[in-house]
Amino acid sequence: MNTPxxxxxxxxxxxxxxxxxxxxxxRHGDRGAWRTLYDRYAPIVHRFLATFGVPPEERDDACQEVxxxxxxxxxxxxxxxxxxxxxxxxxxxxxxxAARRRRVRTLLGNLLLREPPPPPAPDASEKxxxxxxxxxxxxxxxxxxxxxxxLFEIEGLPIEEVAKIAECPENTAWSRLHYARxxxxxxxxxxxxxxxxxxxxxx
Amino acid sequence: xxxxxWPDGDDPVAEELRKALDDAQQRLPDDVSLRxxxxxxxxxxxxxxxxxxxxxxxxxxxTAALALACxxxxxxxxxxxxxxxxxxxxxxxxxAAPGTQRLTLEGGVExxxxxxxxxxxEESGARVEGGAVKFKxxxxxxxxxxxxxxxxYHVVVIGTRFGVAVGENRRVDVDVDEGVVEVWHKEVxxxxxxxxxxxNSTPGADSAAATQDQDQGKKTGDATDRxxxxxxxxxxxPADKPVTSSPLPETSLTFDKTELxxxxxxxxxxxxxxxxxxxxxxxxxxxxxxxxxxxxxxxAALAAGDAPRALEIYRSLAQKPGPGGENAAYEIGRILNDRxxxxxxxxxxxxxxxxxxxxxxRVEADVSIIEALARAGETDDALTEATDFLRRRPDSxxxxxxxxxxxxxxxxxxxxxxxIGAYQVAMSTSRARDVVEAATFNRAGCMVKxxxxxxxxALRGYLRSYxxxxxxxxxxxxxxxxxxxx
Numbered sequence: 001m002n003t004p005x006x007x008x009x010x011x012x013x014x015x016x017x018x019x020x021x022x023x024x025x026x027r028h029g030d031r032g033a034w035r036t037l038y039d040r041y042a043p044i045v046h047r048f049l050a051t052f053g054v055p056p057e058e059r060d061d062a063c064q065e066v067x068x069x070x071x072x073x074x075x076x077x078x079x080x081x082x083x084x085x086x087x088x089x090x091x092x093x094x095x096x097x098a099a100r101r102r103r104v105r106t107l108l109g110n111l112l113l114r115e116p117p118p119p120p121a122p123d124a125s126e127k128x129x130x131x132x133x134x135x136x137x138x139x140x141x142x143x144x145x146x147x148x149x150x151l152f153e154i155e156g157l158p159i160e161e162v163a164k165i166a167e168c169p170e171n172t173a174w175s176r177l178h179y180a181r182x183x184x185x186x187x188x189x190x191x192x193x194x195x196x197x198x199x200x201x202x203x
Numbered sequence: 204x205x206x207x208x209w210p211d212g213d214d215p216v217a218e219e220l221r222k223a224l225d226d227a228q229q230r231l232p233d234d235v236s237l238r239x240x241x242x243x244x245x246x247x248x249x250x251x252x253x254x255x256x257x258x259x260x261x262x263x264x265x266t267a268a269l270a271l272a273c274x275x276x277x278x279x280x281x282x283x284x285x286x287x288x289x290x291x292x293x294x295x296x297x298x299a300a301p302g303t304q305r306l307t308l309e310g311g312v313e314x315x316x317x318x319x320x321x322x323x324x325e326e327s328g329a330r331v332e333g334g335a336v337k338f339k340x341x342x343x344x345x346x347x348x349x350x351x352x353x354x355x356y357h358v359v360v361i362g363t364r365f366g367v368a369v370g371e372n373r374r375v376d377v378d379v380d381e382g383v384v385e386v387w388h389k390e391v392x393x394x395x396x397x398x399x400x401x402x403n404s405t406p407g408a409d410s411a412a413a414t415q416d417q418d419q420g421k422k423t424g425d426a427t428d429r430x431x432x433x434x435x436x437x438x439x440x441p442a443d444k445p446v447t448s449s450p451l452p453e454t455s456l457t458f459d460k461t462e463l464x465x466x467x468x469x470x471x472x473x474x475x476x477x478x479x480x481x482x483x484x485x486x487x488x489x490x491x492x493x494x495x496x497x498x499x500x501x502x503a504a505l506a507a508g509d510a511p512r513a514l515e516i517y518r519s520l521a522q523k524p525g526p527g528g529e530n531a532a533y534e535i536g537r538i539l540n541d542r543x544x545x546x547x548x549x550x551x552x553x554x555x556x557x558x559x560x561x562x563x564x565r566v567e568a569d570v571s572i573i574e575a576l577a578r579a580g581e582t583d584d585a586l587t588e589a590t591d592f593l594r595r596r597p598d599s600x601x602x603x604x605x606x607x608x609x610x611x612x613x614x615x616x617x618x619x620x621x622x623i624g625a626y627q628v629a630m631s632t633s634r635a636r637d638v639v640e641a642a643t644f645n646r647a648g649c650m651v652k653x654x655x656x657x658x659x660x661a662l663r664g665y666l667r668s669y670x671x672x673x674x675x676x677x678x679x680x681x682x683x684x685x686x687x688x689x
Contacts, residue, residue, distance in 0.1 A: 031245070031600070031635050038241050046232040060236050067244045131230065134223035153209070154227045181209055188216050 019083045052095040053139045066091045088165045137187045145180035235530045313339040335368035359385040376403045533564045545579040603633020619649040644674040659685045
């Protein structure tokens with residue numbers, strides 16, 4: 001349930017004015033406007049999906065699905081929220097749906113006694129050990145906490161927008177963020193201890 | 204140190220987490236992903252009806268796919284028939300001493316292992332670890348060559364019959380019965396072999412080959428010349444005789460006499476192939492150097508104004524399978540077009556079209572070809588391409604845009620009747636304001652030109668719809684001229 005504050009008009013910020021122009025163009029079917037919209041938001045959607053745990057081999061398709069959804073629903077976009085907020089919300093829904101699909105696939109794979117496919121080789125952008133560590137830890141958070149943490153800490157959105165995207169009151173968003181941070185920190189400490197223990201054991 | 208509020212504290216875990224979050228903020232997809240994403244999004248079917256139909260078609264297709272998947276899963280278990288997957292899992296094959304062994308690999312490649320040969324089947328092709336193996340490779344489409352690794356060399360095959368042998372002292376022998384093969388070491392093309400030619404690595408040259416790529420590149424550039432440009436030289440050693448020593452330290456080439464006569468007769472063809480090799484392989488550049496094979500390197504070269512270098516990288520990338528290769532094949536045309544070589548660009552995009560008939564950048568390539576031809580004044584070719592596009596792609600988002608180009612081309616030829624038809628298609632299918640506006644005005648102009656009674660009304664309609672439009676002045680002039688005539 002939303003608090004009344006969530007519905008208040010939020011200034012469009014740095015992308016506000018141009019976003020309105022883009023929106024008008026997109027509604028008129030201007031291909032150039034669509035291209036601008038894609039160029040502006042596709043990298044953001046990609047990054048969000050990556051941090052939200054969508055594997056690299058599914059990321060391109062998921063990003064495309066997000067933009068097709070944007071294309072189909074743009075005429076329903078009333079402009080109450082920022083365009084970015086609306087796109088993030090669509091991306092979050094798609095990421096959750098993709099996670100569900102993955103779970104079903106894994107379940108079916110187990111039922112059919114199929115061997116799981118080998119994990120794909122990490123691409124150049126994923127080579128960083130730190131990023132891999134962060135992805136592993138974030139993947140262990142619950143979907144609600146994960147969403148709030150990713151939007152606030154990585155996407156850098158203000159909490160009122162995070163609350164809008166997560167479709168929860170701001171206080172709930174703060175609370176989820178608090179617990180997500182605490183869990184993440186605890187997991188990071190545990191992981192560091194385990195790595196240090198292994199290092200000692202091997203030496 | 205970052206200006207992040209959380210996690211605070213100086214302990215190493217917090218510091219590491221802070222850095223990881225900063226890294227995550229910097230994580231961006233590569234250009235190839237974005238470009239492919241846009242191409243796929245841009246070629247989406249237009250309208251809700253298309254969406255509903257695609258849902259229905261998707262439902263039917265997924266049901267069929269599910270049934271097929273079940274059948275495919277059950278079938279091998281019922282009959283215990285080794286399927287292609289099991290074939291792929293053969294990691295290593297060894298022949299018994301007296302006999303030979305034949306194998307059929309993925310893609311219909313036939314391999315015949317001679318006595319005591321050892322061959323390893325890899326994802327990218329095969330590796331001959333010892334002994335001699337004869338291959339027969341069916342023709343493969345460009346960008347998807349079959350690769351045989353032997354020691355540090357790799358033999359790239361488009362479709363041919365040839366043999367690879369790894370002997371004592373790691374000497375590698377390659378002989379060709381049919382077709383053309385290329386022998387590479389890392390990024391350097393060592394030789395391009397025609398039928399009847401044989402190549403071998405001389406023993407003891409390993410360390411030099413591994414450490415002196417630049418020098419080797421120059422030498423092997425010569426070797427390539429010997430294999431292509433200097434074919435008619437009277438070398439008389441047939442392929443089935445022992446290889447003679449060569450002045451080149453790294454490679455030796457021998458030619459079959461009868462084969463040479465045949466090649467001499469088709470010298471033009473050989474030269475054409477040599478030119479093709481110059482286009483498609485980096486090793487034929489004046490000073491061959493290892494090409495960093497990444498789209499970002501090509502983009503950096505382009506940003507630095509070094510278009511030839513970017514082209515070189517993209518040509519190298521285009522030889523590889525997968526999205527990167529596909530994207531590179533398209534980019535070659537774009538760079539050539541930007542450099543004003545529209546004819547070469549059209550050739551490159553047509554090659555892309557041949558190699559990737561259902562590629563994700565196919566529509567982009569079609570549109571680019573039409574635009575390049577139109578700009579170059581190749582009206583007939585452009586019109587053929589445009590009408591073909593309109594016929595084949597009734598659901599394309601780019602239909603209106605192409606119909607407008609077709610209308611402009613017809614108008615340039617003075618064929619106003621066809622131009623009106625094309626502009627009508629553009630007006631009814633495009634949702635881009637500039638396309639519809641231009642089509643509306645030009646259609647009205649064409650109607651006035653052929654003396655159509657509705658022409659002036661169409662112009663007035665344009666002025667009503669676009670009171671501050673781009674063609675306002677011309678439209679007003681035409682209306683006034685028509686009124687004066689009356």
